[in-house]
Amino acid sequence: MNEETFVRKLSEEIINSTRIIPGTLKEALEKAGGRAEGLEKEALKKILENCKIAASSRIPVCQDTGVFEIWLNIGKDACVKGIDFNRAVSSALKDAHENGGLRKSMDPEIAGAVHISFRPGSSIEAVITPRGFGSENYTFLRSLPPGASDKDIKQAVLEDVQKAAARPCPPYVIGIGLGGTASSAVELSAKALTEINFSPSGFEKEILDDINLTGTGGGGLGGKFTAIGIKIKRMPAHIAGLPLCVHVGCWCNRIGRFKIETD
């Protein structure tokens, strides 16, 4: 594996991530569309038509092709000698913006965040999220008391969703990070957006059901599908506090992924 090959693959997947939404998300949107009524049904119909146009052309799903947050999981036995991963990400972003019809919402060579971690094995895995700012602006961080109950956590999430008030393009996907430090809670909730559960159970389902009683609706014009998916990622917390971060993600939860064997 050399840097040029990696840059080419990364650029290609960055572009694809802005045009093609994940299959599980599309299914969830279709399912909601089938059960919605009135303006909410119309909004979901428009969303699905939009995804179809983007997938069959070279046009991004949403004009806000976002700031990119990228996770790179590098196998400890991977042959990556000579690859400067930060430089490779910059080159791939630059190439994708120049050749992939992406909007230059900021310096196109800069990623919002790059998380590099080392794993067993010899592959390189990338997870790419273009994050539009209509929803990124509705990311909420707070610290709950260490003894916060599930009810307190749910209450906080509901407050955040209400504050977003239809501005970040519902139906939402809700990424939640709990525990660690403030910065780890933010990263956990961002990572949660890449692992959204569209058929949640237990506590996740309880929160999703309550969000859907708020009436915001898919499309933000009223309805019962304010959110269609949720994921809580946790880590242990200090005895004195419980950081909570909530990403109120837009329906257009774009994710690019690839894995390359370097052997």
Next chain:
Amino acid sequence: MKRIELPVKSLDELKGLRAGEEVLLNGVIYTARDKVHQLAESGKEAWPFELKNNAVYYCGPTPSADGFPMGSCGPTTSSRMDEWAAKLYSQGLAATIGKGPRSEAARSAISNAGAVYFAAFGGCGALYGSRVKKARVIAFENLGPQAVYRVEIEDFPVVVGIGPAGDNIFTDLNF
């Protein structure tokens, strides 16, 4: 479904529109978002088009590509432009187009003017791109996606968010 031709000849053409009503927009609109509002309303630059009877689209498109003159071009969040909305409506602006709820000050300015706010479907940039016939930058080219585009549109699907009578679909949702 009602079709509205933009610019309007008179704001009277908007009378009778009700919050929640779906309409199709046709004709010519102009994009302007955060930066252009800041520059024009701070007096540093003039509005590069006539506000009277026209419609402003809160939008920053992707580059044109693949036969789409304005790339992907869905609405951006309208509430960020609320602080300037009243002044623009008082100068005869017929409509703004964007996504999400507006402030009470914006709502009352719309109602006083007998104008309208159209809520476009958020995140649907490719769909709106497919309804653009022609687009060209008329000012602030240096601002990239924040430049002012003159856009010819065909059957742009929107919902009346705030009607000329001041009725507001978002108030019903307790926003």
